[in-house]
């Protein structure tokens with residue numbers, strides 16, 4: 507059974523007269539990788555900071571694990587955050603960074619636990635290199651290990667691949683997928699939909715502070731998939747003809763006039779000719795293929811708008 511782990515209702519943040527997040531509403535389900543996509547300045551960090559308890563909302567509610575966020579302490583114990591840069595002690599090793607935090611969290615049996623955490627994120631507990639000499643990718647993995655201290659149920663990652671090279675990006679992606687397989691619910695933000703699409707199972711598009719769409723991965727891929735869009739007088743009459751004569755199998759009826767065909771063996775000319783021979787008038791027939799970035803741009807351009 508799916509259960510809601512975080513629910514955001516009417517969440518709004520203003521800095522003075524400026525509205526940075528406006529009336530955000532969405533649910534995050536246990537086990538999901540929830541991708542928050544938005545251009546620079548869209549309000550992603552602000553939204554994540556409110557969800558992560560680092561910033562109070564101006565108005566609206568957040569419910570965690572079916573409890574209102576007024577019970578902040580116990581809710582946030584179950585969340586791990588990596589928002590902006592991880593706060594690291596550059597003169598210490600990865601192990602010592604975690605040890606200091608583990609002690610401050612009151613953890614007693616931390617030795618084995620820290621070694622396991624470091625192994626989980628692909629770092630070596632016996633490595634004596636000071637963190638100041640780490641690559642960006644290693645620092646980011648250590649940041650994730652810090653967020654995982656205390657074994658949270660939800661991990662919140664704000665633009666975790668920013669500034670990483672392609673190898674670092676691939677490693678963080680693998681780590682995110684691995685942690686999710688182990689049962690963690692993950693909330694991750696990015697301004698690159700293509701990259702987010704390699705991990706996220708659901709997306710919220712944030713544009714100028716407003717959530718303009720929440721969409722599942724399957725629906726997003728369907729909207730971007732290569733297809734023939736046919737508009738006819740009556741889909742119910744055209745459908746059996748295409749199924750029987752052209753062996754059409756992969757399609758979606760959009761409304762009484764519109765049909766999306768995903769079968770790659772079919773072509774426009776063939777469809778028009780066949781339907782005409784069965785007295786079915788084709789009003790229009792077009793080919794579509796949308797890249798993820800194109801989809802994102804089209805959605806945000808359509809909405810436009812500006813908050814102040």
Ligand SMILES: Nc1ncnc2c1ncn2[C@@H]1O[C@H](COP(=O)(O)OP(=O)(O)OP(=O)(O)O)[C@@H](O)[C@H]1O
Nearest residue numbers: 521526544545546547548549550551552553665697
């Ligand atoms: N503490 C603050 N006081 C005033 N304005 C702020 C504050 N924090 C953020 N903002 C403004 O809110 C807007 C959204 O910022 P935010 O960092 O949430 O966006 P973002 O989508 O995470 O962008 P980026 O990817 O560039 O970090 C920006 O215009 C920013 O200048």
